[in-house]
Amino acid sequence: MFLTDDENRILNGEQGEIKQRCMEFLVDYGEAAGAEKLVDIDGTVDMHPGVGWVGAYDIKPEEVAELARKGERFKVPTFSDKAPAPGFIIDGWETCGIQPNCDPDFHKKCLDNLKPYIDMGMVPTFSCDHYLVSSFWPTLGQHSAWVESSAIPWVNAILGSRSNFDGCFHTAYLGKVPEYDMHITENRAATVLVRCEAKLTRDMDYDLFGWAVGEALGLKVPALTGIGQPTTTQLVKMNSALNTAGQVRMYHIPGMTPEAPTLEATFQGNKPKETISITDDDIKRVYELMNYGASDEIDFVYLGCPHYNIEEIRKATSLLEGRKCTVTLWIMTNSPTYKMADMAGYRKLIEDSGAKLLSGTCPGLLMGRVAAGGGVPRVMAMDATKQDYYITGHCYPEKVQVRYGTMEECIDAAVTGKWEGKLR
Amino acid sequence: MNTPKQKIILRGRKVIGGIAEGEALVSKMPLMGWGNVDSENGYTVERNHPLFEVPYKGKVLVFSEPRGSGGFVGYGRSRLFNTHPAAFLYRQGNNLTVFAAMVMNVPTITDFDQDPTEVIETGDYVIVNGDEGIVEVIKKGV
Numbered sequence: 001m002f003l004t005d006d007e008n009r010i011l012n013g014e015q016g017e018i019k020q021r022c023m024e025f026l027v028d029y030g031e032a033a034g035a036e037k038l039v040d041i042d043g044t045v046d047m048h049p050g051v052g053w054v055g056a057y058d059i060k061p062e063e064v065a066e067l068a069r070k071g072e073r074f075k076v077p078t079f080s081d082k083a084p085a086p087g088f089i090i091d092g093w094e095t096c097g098i099q100p101n102c103d104p105d106f107h108k109k110c111l112d113n114l115k116p117y118i119d120m121g122m123v124p125t126f127s128c129d130h131y132l133v134s135s136f137w138p139t140l141g142q143h144s145a146w147v148e149s150s151a152i153p154w155v156n157a158i159l160g161s162r163s164n165f166d167g168c169f170h171t172a173y174l175g176k177v178p179e180y181d182m183h184i185t186e187n188r189a190a191t192v193l194v195r196c197e198a199k200l201t202r203d204m205d206y207d208l209f210g211w212a213v214g215e216a217l218g219l220k221v222p223a224l225t226g227i228g229q230p231t232t233t234q235l236v237k238m239n240s241a242l243n244t245a246g247q248v249r250m251y252h253i254p255g256m257t258p259e260a261p262t263l264e265a266t267f268q269g270n271k272p273k274e275t276i277s278i279t280d281d282d283i284k285r286v287y288e289l290m291n292y293g294a295s296d297e298i299d300f301v302y303l304g305c306p307h308y309n310i311e312e313i314r315k316a317t318s319l320l321e322g323r324k325c326t327v328t329l330w331i332m333t334n335s336p337t338y339k340m341a342d343m344a345g346y347r348k349l350i351e352d353s354g355a356k357l358l359s360g361t362c363p364g365l366l367m368g369r370v371a372a373g374g375g376v377p378r379v380m381a382m383d384a385t386k387q388d389y390y391i392t393g394h395c396y397p398e399k400v401q402v403r404y405g406t407m408e409e410c411i412d413a414a415v416t417g418k419w420e421g422k423l424r
Numbered sequence: 425m426n427t428p429k430q431k432i433i434l435r436g437r438k439v440i441g442g443i444a445e446g447e448a449l450v451s452k453m454p455l456m457g458w459g460n461v462d463s464e465n466g467y468t469v470e471r472n473h474p475l476f477e478v479p480y481k482g483k484v485l486v487f488s489e490p491r492g493s494g495g496f497v498g499y500g501r502s503r504l505f506n507t508h509p510a511a512f513l514y515r516q517g518n519n520l521t522v523f524a525a526m527v528m529n530v531p532t533i534t535d536f537d538q539d540p541t542e543v544i545e546t547g548d549y550v551i552v553n554g555d556e557g558i559v560e561v562i563k564k565g566v
Contacts, residue, residue, distance in 0.1 A: 032439045032532075033522045053497060055527035147494050164519045165494050181518055218454060218489045219516055244492045246454075247518060292471065364459050389471075390493070394459030396469040 001030045001178075002037045010174070018059060018067060022170040025057040029166070030178030039179035043138025043161045044077045045172040046130055046146035049117040051084035059169050061113060067173075068116035075175030078122045079130045081148050081167070082361060083114060090126050090360030091338040095351070097328075097372050122172070126360045127334030129236060129306040131155070140258050143183055145171040149386060150240035150306045156182055156250040158235065160258035165249065182250055188259060189268035190252050192217055193275040196226035198283045204383065204406045205283065206234035208290075210241030211385045212282040214248050220274075223252045223266040233312055237384070240306050244386040245286075287423045290388045293379065293401025296419040300370060300377035301325075301410050302363055304332030305384035310340055312407070313357070317346040319411045325354035328372065329414035335359045355414065362387060368395035376400050381413045381421075432543055432561040436513075436536035439522060441555040444531045446510040448548045448561075449483040451475050452541045457520070458495025466507025484550040485509035488541050489516050496520040500527025511552040513540050513559060533557050 003011065011027065013020040026038060052058050083090075088110040089101045100106040118124050125134055128148045138144045138161035145167040146155045155163045162183045171177045181187055194217075200209055206227075213222060230238065242248035252260035260266045303316060308331060316331055331350060333341065338359040341347050350357045363370045363380070368391055371377045376398040382388050388402050403413070405421030413419050453474055455461070460470035466481045480502075490496050500523065502508040512525050512532040525532035531554030544550060544561050551560040 028526060029519075029522060032526055033519060034437060034535075048494075053494070054523060055500060055503070055529075057526070149493055166519050166523075214491070218491065219518060244456075246491050247489065247520065249518070289472075367459075390459040392459075392471045393461075393469045396459075396462060 035178035035180035043142035043144030087365035153239035210238035214246030290404035305387035329355035458493035461498035
């Protein structure tokens with residue numbers, strides 16, 4: 001891989017051992033990926049703080065703490081994704097009822113461990129959808145390094161910034177990333193034309209549609225047609241599913257997304273290699289895949305994958321007002337949105353119903369050990385294909401059943417303890 | 425009649441160098457990480473997956489594509505528990521497979537001249553030269 005003189009000096013250790021190790025990682029990564037050079041990040045980084053993601057290349061938390069003490073800073077605007085496993089609730093932890101998350105000492109220790117990253121400049125958004133609250137977006141054509149299923153299609157397709165799935169300490173500290181895959185214009189062209197023949201109206205429909213497309217496409221880039229005028233909630237849900245059932249990290253919606261002024265433009269002068277249709281039958285098949293197990297006796301309801309935005313919280317609050325939950329209901333959001341929901345009075349109304357408003361994590365990160373007393377719930381209800389499809393793995397070897405449906409159906413289940421959802 | 429053992433050669437792009445060999449474990453269905461890989465036991469725990477609870481330790485793990493979370497690196501983390509595959513071969517990847525391969529640190533090849541999940545079947549004996557990007561397949565039972 002080609003390196004500039006400056007990059008070679010970092011690799012030779014002229015700027016210290018940690019920068020040298022970060023550069024060794026970028027070089028090994030770039031060569032393994034087939035990149036020809038590095039590119040300067042002029043957009044942003046989204047990283048899971050403290051996570052041991054890249055094995056022997058990891059910069060250890062104590063090394064980060066030492067850098068922070070010396071006044072070292074991240075080179076580019078950097079935002080925090082969720083803190084990693086075993087999972088850590090940022091807000092509302094006092095009410096969560098599970099160990100060790102409701103222990104004040106545990107909470108303080110987790111926050112202390114994250115402080116060096118914040119001192120280095122990482123913005124404490126602590127969320128899989130930090131992009132909904134970061135208040136600073138990379139712009140069209142800028143190079144970024146993000147992580148997280150729903151965030152990668154957001155940065156590429158919705159913002160038109162260019163990112164692979166590689167936001168981490170190394171990319172934030174050096175402000176550089178290997179230039180390949182989504183950084184290259186030709187790789188961002190659509191190759192598949194997707195015609196949506198299913199009727200997408202509810203938020204759930206976009207989640208199911210995203211799954212069907214992701215499963216069919218894998219790593220391919222689609223142009224999505226016939227999907228109507230999705231809301232922010234619907235786009236976030238669709239993105240999360242696209243990048244869970246497959247690796248759809250870039251797509252186009254002609255007339256809507258920034259690299260798709262027209263349908264023709266998305267193919268960059270080529271013809272589609274494939275055309276596929278997504279029908280109501282596909283939606284039904286995914287819906288059935290998500291309803292796992294036979295029991296309708298719900299003992300845990302989870303809303304907030306990806307972390308709920310303020311509009312979803314507002315809607316959930318209005319559905320809960322004046323009702324009482326008979327089983328545990330968690331509504332998970334990101335930390336800034338939690339504070340807005342508190343200010344707006346939603347937190348109190350949610351808690352008055354017996355539900356909990358929390359921020360910063362999810363049952364998956366908590367390895368499914370979210371039932372009161374610490375075990376795995378028996379039958380969970382949720383409104384997100386991503387969390388649904390992973391949670392059985394997270395609970396393994398314990399068994400869990402999952403009921404999937406709309407927010408309304410999930411909240412009804414939290415009130416009655418019974419699942420009564422149906423596709424139409 | 426004595427049939428000579430059938431050998432097939434695949435050529436691809438090196439991701440991680442080194443030489444390894446072993447029995448193939450093949451998945452045409454994409455692999456998914458995060459909660460759906462059990463690094464400690466060294467197998468997938470994705471519901472409905474053909475390789476559910478099938479150990480990949482010491483095998484040449486051959487698959488179509490990655491999908492889902494950056495937690496795909498869980499396949500690489502099986503190195504920590506000594507349950508990792510002997511080699512890692514896939515039709516098409518992206519940084520999910522690259523990070524998993526770097527952490528696993530075993531011979532890894534992709535972008536082949538033929539689809540490895542069509543040519544290689546579970547139980548075939550496979551010799552992987554990561555440095556050269558060459559895979560030699562000895563078909564089972566021939």
